[in-house]
Amino acid sequence: MPELPEVEVIRRDLLARVVGHIIESAKISEARLTRRRGTPDGVGQALGGRAVRALRRRGKLLVFDLAGGESLLVRLGMTGQLRWAAVGDTFRPDVHTHAQIIFASGGVLYYRDVRKFGEMFLLPTAEVDRAMRTGREPLDPALRAEDLFRLCRETRMRIKALLLNQTKLAGIGNIYADEALFRAGIRPTRRARTLTRADAARLLRGLRAVLEAGIRHRGSSISDYRDASGSPGRFVRFHRVYHRHGQPCPRCGAPIRRIQLGQRSTHYCRICQH
DNA sequence: AGCAACGCCTGATAGC
DNA sequence: TGCTATCAGGCGTTGC
Numbered sequence: 001m002p003e004l005p006e007v008e009v010i011r012r013d014l015l016a017r018v019v020g021h022i023i024e025s026a027k028i029s030e031a032r033l034t035r036r037r038g039t040p041d042g043v044g045q046a047l048g049g050r051a052v053r054a055l056r057r058r059g060k061l062l063v064f065d066l067a068g069g070e071s072l073l074v075r076l077g078m079t080g081q082l083r084w085a086a087v088g089d090t091f092r093p094d095v096h097t098h099a100q101i102i103f104a105s106g107g108v109l110y111y112r113d114v115r116k117f118g119e120m121f122l123l124p125t126a127e128v129d130r131a132m133r134t135g136r137e138p139l140d141p142a143l144r145a146e147d148l149f150r151l152c153r154e155t156r157m158r159i160k161a162l163l164l165n166q167t168k169l170a171g172i173g174n175i176y177a178d179e180a181l182f183r184a185g186i187r188p189t190r191r192a193r194t195l196t197r198a199d200a201a202r203l204l205r206g207l208r209a210v211l212e213a214g215i216r217h218r219g220s221s222i223s224d225y226r227d228a229s230g231s232p233g234r235f236v237r238f239h240r241v242y243h244r245h246g247q248p249c250p251r252c253g254a255p256i257r258r259i260q261l262g263q264r265s266t267h268y269c270r271i272c273q274h
Numbered sequence: 275a276g277c278a279a280c281g282c283c284t285g286a287t288a289g290c
Numbered sequence: 291t292g293c294t295a296t297c298a299g300g301c302g303t304t305g306c
Contacts, residue, residue: 001299032283036302060300078299079284096284115283117300157277166301174299223286223298262278264299 002076003060004138004171005214006225006233010082011057013228014109017084018052018064022104030098030116037121046122047072047101058134059170071125073132077117079224083110091230114224135168138207149200152192159195159203160188161262172207175220175242178267180207182241187273188266189259213238241267 002010026047028040038046047066054065062082064072074082085091087106099111099120111120123131136143136151151168152159162168163177172180181188183206186199195203219225219233222243226232236243240250245258249269259266 003300075300077283077301113283114285115298117283155276161277164300263280265297 001078001173001175001222002080002219002225003173003176003214004057005176005211005235006219007057007060007062007076007171008215009219009233010228011055011062014082014084015055017105017107018103018109019055020052021107022051023047023049024102024104026099026101028099028120032116033098033111033113033118033120036119037123043072043120043122044099046070057171058128058132059137059166060173061132061134063128065125069125070122071128073119073121073123073128074111075119077113077115077119079115080111080113080118081224081226082228083112083226083230084108084228085110133167135166135170138169138171138204139211143204145197145201145204148204149195149197152195152200155192157192158188158261159186159190159192160266162192163207164262164264171211174264174266175222175239176207176210176214178242179210179240182206182268182273183210185273187270188261188268241269243267
């Protein structure tokens, strides 16, 4: 399940291969991919002959800025994978491979997605932020603890729901929300507006620590996540609560609990988190 | 208007 | 063995 760290790893893997390079042709073979905007053939044909000027990340979204003022947006959803195949690479598309972007260099960027929750479409570059309603970037140094505190004060949501809300903070999913709340000692069920300034400061530190560690270890591969070369990430072995229900808390030894919160499984320690 | 629940989608796994 | 039920959760839509 790709969240901010996984998407950032893929972005860095692809940078040198696509930025400054020209797309020769592209083929999209699954209509669901373009359901938000355009058609598979329309998007595929529009990509042909375009140069990639930049590759950015906004939250969990990958943004390929193209020559001519449009951007290709790729969202991986739950099981989406972007796979780079250089000339001579052994990777071969299968029934779950729904798009291929062929570069003039001979390299191919494949999009593979078993559950088809992901999407791929074009937007004018200037409209990306407004159209996607993406919130603040947790790793942006301009985001201060005071900003997070204010976000907490202006809602009645539980703190975990706020972390998962992409229009407020961008890029945090179920894994990194649970891990950050554990590091900050904050219970996921707490109403966000009950957090103090000190809580918000600890939460921002916890978020940044866990997101940066996730990037350093090349992401969390629970089941489907793979980087652009097809390799899994190593961060799962450093998870302290996620998917560790019943196992001892690494801080106090009490069993990690799993509850349902807003239709999602949520993991925490009832001793260490308040 | 804000917030919680639902549905999309498929493969892995549990239970009978 | 083989069938069915359940679970995984990002996110747009629906409904309270």
